[in-house]
Amino acid sequence: MAAAAGNVEFIRARSDKREYRRLLLPNALECLLISDADTDKAAACMEVGVGSFSDPEGLEGLAHFLEHMLFYASEKYPGEQDYTKYISEHGGSSNAFTSSETTNFYFDVNADNFEEALDRFAQFFIKPLMSQDAVLREIKAVDSEHKKNLLSDGWRMHQLQKHLASKDHPYHKFSTGSWETLETKPKERGLDIRLELLKFYENYSANLMHLVVYGKESLDCIQSLVESLFSHVKNTDQISFKCPSQPLSAEHLQLLVKAIPIIEGNYLKISWPVTPNIQFYKEGPCRYLSHLIGHEGEGSIFHIIKELGWAMDLVAGAGSDSNEYSFFSVGMRLTDAGHDHMEDIIGLVFKYLHLLKEDGIHEWIFDELASINETEFHYQDKVHPISYVTATVSSMRVVPTRGMAGWRIIAVKVCAK
Ligand SMILES: [Zn+2]
Structure with missing residues (x-):
């Protein structure tokens, strides 16, 4: 499959011996390939530009619920938890998180088992099963996460800050989801939550995805693997989510809020x-x-x-x-x-x-910070592949590209200068 690659200028740490390649698949999925001959673990991270801010009105937590459902099974691998079982049986780990504007899925695995693991992973974005029997079970899982969060001061204060923001900004909304928002209330409105889920999954379009793949094979090998597995992800040319301005206006500022914490x-x-x-x-x-x-x-x-x-x-x-x-x-x-x-x-x-x-x-303060950052960037310790792919995928989305020929990625750390 033809794909745009090469002609890429990277800012790379001096201590970094890995090789990098940017790949734009014909379905508009942007990939970063990393080849590390010394690694014993391979890893991948997919960031989808759809998060909890895209939850439909009255279905708070749907994006998070979908994140859970994708783990369950796919048409190609219909066995319950096929993906997670394969990963954990081959020395790896997997996880995901839903943030306001993105949902990230990632895993690592023994380098020799990468191809099979990546195939299972790719099915999340091609044909997940999202069966009826998984629905209630995963709503319960989301609900128990919410109940756990209720006992955490960090989560409580975060939700309080959101609650005090402008009501017409998505920042104001509740994002985790619970039994009430995903089961009780939709039922009262006569909604079939599984159908809503399938509808929401339509937002998952290849043009909103960024993928980082980290393996021990050559870049050419990783490229052909990625092309064969991810070219089937559907591109429906979705428009990426844009926040409607700031979540706080004058009436939300200069407020003193006192709250009683759980932990003294x-x-x-x-x-x-x-x-x-x-x-x-x-x-x-x-x-x-x-x-x-x-x-x-x-x-x-x-x-x-x-x-x-x-x-x-x-x-x-x-x-x-x-x-x-x-x-x-x-x-x-x-x-x-x-x-x-x-x-x-x-x-x-x-x-x-x-x-x-x-x-x-003061320029001298800026210069001092720039040189500290520069040194830290060039002589950073090598982190685990799974941490590296999750950190790098976010840079792909937020650091501006400079056209095909001059596309740059700032790996892990942004230099101040
Ligand atoms: Zn969760």
């Missing part, structure tokens, strides 16, 4: 919307700010608050929620005294932000 302790988080860092990935403005706000040396904001006996630690940085919106957060574990002075701490943080603004940008 005092935690303060100050967060505000920022332009996503990825839009300025070469300059890295949020990296610059998180370096200064998160600094722990003398004269730093943390040093002052710690000297006052109010906080035990401080983290600062921007999340990578979406290409369209993001939040910068400053989080601190507070002492009991800090809890009593919470508003004073907030005042100090904003005074410091004001100071940073007045002081302006």
